[in-house]
Amino acid sequence: MLKFTRYRLKLMLIISLLLGSFLMLGMQKTASSKDEKIFKNIFIQDIDIGGLNLSEAKLKVNQVYEPKTIELKYNDKVWRIYPKDIDLDFNVDNSLEKAYKYTRSEDNLDNIKRIVNLSFAGTYEVNLHSSYDEVKLTEIIDKISEEIDVQVQEATLEIKDSGEIVRTPSKEGIELDVVKLKEEIYNMLAEKQIKNTDLPINIIKPTITTEDVNSIDTILGQYSTGFNDHTSRGSNIHVAGKSSSDRLVMPMDTFSYNKSTGARTWSNGYKSAKVIVGGRYVNGEGGGVCQVSTTIYNAALLAGMEIEEVHNHTYPSRYAPKGRDAAVSYGYTDLKFKNPYSHPVYIKNIVNNGAVTSKIYGCSQDRERIYLKCEEKYEKEKIMVKTYRIYLDEENNKIREELISNNKYKMK
Structure with a gap:
């Protein structure tokens, strides 16, 4: 008897919801969308906008996800990329419209199913989609790079015929890591989480240093x-x-x-x-x-x-x-x-x-103290020569000896 009572109550609840849905669908045809509420348990990203009208929902979403200025810092200098500079838009209106129309599609049966699902603790989430002008962003980053980049300077050495040695020192180069910076900004925009960041900088070491030429x-x-x-x-x-x-x-x-x-x-x-x-x-x-x-x-x-x-x-x-x-x-x-x-x-x-x-x-x-030794040997009409390099210490004692080449000449 108790099971039957519960079944009746559940059936009555579903019927009531269906009747309410039909009634709501009928009212939707005449009511203004400006005042209508978004159905409960509907989210934009992680923000619950159920029970709010479009204006209220937009205000709530923008408090968290409104496009902000990107600040880039290197040493004491700051560069700012404003949303308008790259046409940055999180397309909140499009997402709100999708959320609003979730229970207001052309298919009434689908609408009823969705309403029932949302009424029984189901949820529906609409993600924001970031859009921006890639060309404009690249142009801005290139200009920042021009301000920061410093060409690496290799140390140079010139020895004149007189033996005079002329040296110029090396200097490290500085280079904005454009690829890494773009990746950081892309991630910010994709996640809709704008934050200040230090510019990624690469220090370019000279191949020939001051120490080398000195x-x-x-x-x-x-x-x-x-x-x-x-x-x-x-x-x-x-x-x-x-x-x-x-x-x-x-x-x-x-x-x-x-x-x-x-x-x-x-x-x-x-x-x-x-x-x-x-x-x-x-x-x-x-x-x-x-x-x-x-x-x-x-x-x-x-x-x-x-x-x-x-x-x-x-x-x-x-x-x-x-x-x-x-x-x-x-x-x-x-x-x-x-x-x-x-x-x-x-x-x-x-x-x-x-x-x-x-x-x-x-x-x-x-x-090193080095002298060269060549050993000649004559074979028929050929001259065979072994060439050795001998290393000496400060007292002219042999440290080691190495065979450099085996040579063979024709006799003239």
């Missing part, structure tokens, strides 16, 4: 060779000497002679002169560049550079001892060596008065 204070190794200055070959030596000079090689970086000089073509200033091709002397562009590579190679050996690639000529050279020449051919054979020290080195070539001199400058802490 560490170069002495000559680690040098070597000179002579040539006839009044020939095409001599002209090529001038060109190659200049193009491979004034090169700063950072720690663990590799110097490439071919990369420094470029192709030995007329357009690069080279002339035809005698070169060895296939064991024969012929005229070719760039004759003489091997003398410069050989001069640099000997300076590199004495400076303690780590030799990565070197090739001897077919025949012994007139301008360097056997086992200490460096033949090069653009695109085929190269002279390469690595700077093994924790400080940079600087290659300086001086070409004048029929001599080319290569000096490798570096830090006095890296200076």
